[in-house]
Amino acid sequence: MMAAGIGAGVGSIFRAPLAGALFAAEVLYKDPEFESEVIIPAGISSVVAYCIFCLVFGWGSLFEAPDFQFRNPLELGPYIVLALVLVGTGIFYVKSFYGITAFFRRMKIPNHIKPVIGGLCTGIIGFFLPYTLAFGYGYVQMALDPNLLRNDISILFLLTLAIGKVLTTSFSIGSGGSGGVFGPSVVIGGAMGGVVGKFFHHLMPGVVAEPGAFVIVGMAGFFTAVSNTPISTIIFVSEMTNSYHLLLPSLLVCSVAYLASQRWTIYEKQVRSKIESPAHAGEFFIDVLQKFQVRNLMHLVQKVSLIPQRMSFQDFKGYFSETKQHYFPVMDEHQRLSGIFSSTDIRSVLFTEGLEHLILMKDLATTEIIVTTPQEDLNTVLQKFTVKNIDSLPVVRAEDHGILIGMLNRREVIAFYNEKIREMKGGAAP
Structure with a gap:
């Protein structure tokens, strides 16, 4: 029932029913292993929730993305660099999140005061970086626009968006507030993908012709790095952007990111495999x-x-x-x-x-x-x-x-x- 709820919530809100079902089965373990018993109930709940959600809020994908194509094998080099950048950002995200959480747990004050302090810290960050306070999906959508990404969105803006989102998420949730980690991860990964994409577009425009493609792949690679879910995340991003032409670079980036970041996870209760799961003991x-x-x-x-x-x-x-x-x-x-x-x-x-x-x-x-x-x-x-x-x-x-x-x-x-x-x-x- 818990896995069915995960599939329904994620599959509907992010408009990715297939990935929602697979995510519910994959996120339980650090190893690339699925909990086969939950795939069918999670799939059914994800489909039903997705249909009900779209009947109310409209059909379509979460993001509108151009029809990016992968045609140049030389792009795989920059994509590998992207994977390593995402791993470093992911480690920073996990360390920041649990470091701030541990800090608030050690504070000798009433628990209902802690979110107030966390909100104050988040507000201070938002005062200087106001674009880090919202969901951030709008900025990801802007980064998917080739003209805006090339001309109007700077590398500094994307970098501060990613770092600021890490800090605001850590302070708001780590202090005891309510929130999730998947949505911010999409924004952080997309922003860092945009940073790497713009950098290589300026450096070698003949190889990286569409930096917006790095935004999409960045979303997949970053969440893989912090959640150890390479398979479902690839499908997630493809469904969220309605773009399936970047599966090959997404597979490369997610594989490298997963192998390089297995020691870290944003889900602290995630066990290594079924052998270590109390449910299968x-x-x-x-x-x-x-x-x-x-x-x-x-x-x-x-x-x-x-x-x-x-x-x-x-x-x-x-x-x-x-x-x-x-x-x-x-x-x-x-x-x-x-x-x-x-x-x-x-x-x-x-x-x-x-x-x-x-x-x-x-x-x-x-x-x-x-x-x-x-x-x-x-x-x-x-x-x-x-x-x-x-x-x-x-x-x-x-x-x-x-x-x-x-x-x-x-x-x-x-x-x-x-x-x-x-x-x-x-x-x-x-």
């Missing part, structure tokens, strides 16, 4: 354990001392005082497993006097033995551990449950699981 626990069998842990199966079933409790007390063993398999006269007991089971008779010679160990052992075999998967083994809350299982031969191989401890299974999870997180094959 149980699934991976079962999946990992089902892949392995007890035979993979035979080096951890412990040899233990066997207790004759006719041993008296008096004799066992002397043995028990010298061992660290907690579970004791009981064998019949043919050395076959006939029962088992634990140190807890003997507690009730441990200090009973006068009966030590009369009580035999077979009287204390249970004959309803829960065992495992080398061929059994570890998930089943762990379930057996939890049936009666036991810490150790007898490992017997699959063809003959009377022949004991050794004892397997629960902590060894859990340690083995944790080791495999660490290997998976580190990229090693389990």
Whole structure:
């Protein structure tokens, strides 16, 4: 339901229903991985919300962009520079946002006063840079106009728009105010794209003929750099501008930006992958354990001392005082497993006097033995551990449950699981 809400909100407000659905599935993880379970519900909610929104506010894309074309492979060089500039700006955005947020959290004043201070700081910035206070979409639309971008909009204006937007967003939200980070990211990325586009247009006009194209690609690359969502962001910008001719440079810029900025994200609760997601913890626990069998842990199966079933409790007390063993398999006269007991089971008779010679160990052992075999998967083994809350299982031969191989401890299974999870997180094959 949360993902469906993300898809509906983003898909309708930014008029990008396909990207809204994919964004809801992609933004959950830092790795380029989709949450497949939410794509369908997020897609349905995004389409419905988009249609209702457009019925009220009109159809069409969020921005009107000229039909920019990518025809010169030499432009890929400036686009790579754009990607690196966007990464640097993105790091500044994330550091500023959470640095200011942490500053306000440390302030020893009532929480309802903090947004007042944040608003004051935002107002001071807006006094000198008034164009940083509005949504900023109008300035992005102006930058998409080839004539305005070449003649009327300066690099300084675009640069101060981007930096000012970073600061006003950080102060207004970081102090406890209400707001989002996607809209400002579109403006910041578009402005920095315009800066790089104008710079290379002046430097090499024969290669970069349309600096406005860098505005569009800048929007995609910047949000990728701060959100780790390269796929949905490419589609986002294409839908928002109704321009699909810049998919190739957008793919390059978003890929480079993603690879260079994986350490930073504007979404602090974003986890690395499904393995680290609390929502999938149980699934991976079962999946990992089902892949392995007890035979993979035979080096951890412990040899233990066997207790004759006719041993008296008096004799066992002397043995028990010298061992660290907690579970004791009981064998019949043919050395076959006939029962088992634990140190807890003997507690009730441990200090009973006068009966030590009369009580035999077979009287204390249970004959309803829960065992495992080398061929059994570890998930089943762990379930057996939890049936009666036991810490150790007898490992017997699959063809003959009377022949004991050794004892397997629960902590060894859990340690083995944790080791495999660490290997998976580190990229090693389990």
